[in-house]
Amino acid sequence: MTDVPIEDMPNQGGPSKAVVKRQPSHGEPVWYPYLLMAPAMITLTIVALLPFLFAVFISFHEMKFGKFGDFAGFGNYVELLSDGRFWNALGVAVLFVAIAVPLEFMLGLTGALVLSRPIWGRSVLIPFLFIPTMMAPIVVGLLWKIMLAGSWGLLSYNVIEPLGLAGETSIFASPDYALFALIFVDIWQWTPFMMLAFFAGLQALPINPFRAAAVDGANPIQRFFWLTLPMMTPLLVVIGLLRLIDAFKVFDSIFILTGGGPGTQTEMPSVLAYKMTFEFWNIGEASALAVVVWVLFFVFCNVFYQVAKKKLNAF
């Protein structure tokens, strides 16, 4: 928590590390850094870049039921874009992300502020809060399958039925509420992480501006909006973006909880890509979907990288 680069800390005085720019390559020959990363780069080319290029290749060909057909130009993409399920999946994803991420964000920030009050046994409590986040998504799905099982599930019987939300069937089978149930599960899994990440950010803030503010008689709300929030912004953006990327590709918990159903109510793009491939065997269109999603992700990634690098000085 103390090892924030000095450049990040305003009003600290002290020597600036940025001035002592190091010699390129530390006097090592030019090839040395490349040699060190060669094995990793070759591996990543084989395991990530080549499969991606292969997916691009397939997406331009007729391919159904595992047989390669003719060159299809943009045929698969046209098919994808005119497929109602594709737009449905995008809509579901946008809804999912637009509800889940801001809620996790706000709950996380609130939690982080509470956690940074003086409390007993904080270091004992923190590991427990990591448990939902570190858990396998499939186990998360399993937990909530048990809690929200139709008719006898603890929450189904004691909370959902009295509220009249979903009768005796599981809420995951309800066309109206299944997506919200999945959003709830996502919030359960990721809010503690947001909380702890923001907490770490709060701990790393420099103390001097806060002292100055206290001297000037700023109240806690002023301090939060004029000091904490501006100084935390890059961090909030980076963590928000990361969460956005991850929320968009959630698959495992949906797979075990609803399988995209009922109907296509909870069919996120990843679930649709899975079904297109392994249920409909329409591999050409599925690859087109994969490529579209991939490009979308790359844009997000780039933004994440630029913000994290420039504003947060993180990398």
Added chain:
Amino acid sequence: MQRTLTARDAFRRKTLWTALVVAAAAFILFPVIWMIGMMVKPTDIMFARPTEWLFVPTLEHFNYVFEQKFHHYLLTSVLLGLISTLLVVIIGTPAAYSFARFEMRGKDDLFLFVLASRMAPPVCLVIPYYLIFARIDLLDTFIGLTLAYMTFNLSFYIWVLRSFCRDLPAELEDAARLEGWSRVQIFRRIVLPLLRNGIVATSVLCFIFAWNEFLFAFMLGGKAVKTLPVAIPTLITTQGVRWGEMAVVGMVALAPVLIAVFFLQRHIVRGLTMGAVKG
């Protein structure tokens, strides 16, 4: 005007906030506690309405889990996690060091390439993987899954370990260089020992990710190489869901995570934010 706080006020407030956080944590963890109960809950009262809270614990679910050879899947999970993590550490450590320490042409692009392979949705990768593996007979093999796990774990490892490398002072290495140490000596005798904590923390995270992974294991493995997460949905049988058994297997799948969270603590934040937040 700010009210002056007496010691007693401070004590009260601290107690209040602590109680709030403990209550929130208990609320968050309740499903896990409930699942532990399910492990030993007799089947005949499991579906009771209203919910039965008190019961005599039973081991029937454990028996079934052993009969169904779930310990094989456990072994597969452990082996696959260890092999893929070990490989990632061997390949990734020099790369992370290189990214952290040296300036070079094209570094930004290479780095973004690493990030992109981490961020890519696995479901997009699984399609080409499936087709390629089907052709070269790597479906349902350790090698195939290890390769697939590299996509997210190798890139993750490089990114996070790089942030640990950046915390090392370069002066030691410079001094050793002046003393005439070779590059290999510097790496082995200075960099590696100083990086030990970072390597351990990051590789434990890698192991957990491999351990938790579902989609690749499900699509590219499944018979000979079947991991625990893949075995869990098989308990949803045509005769109904084996809830108690699911709880048992789920808890086993959770066990390494429970150990890791206490062991890793603040490194988790650094890991899950790709090194952006130092935890």
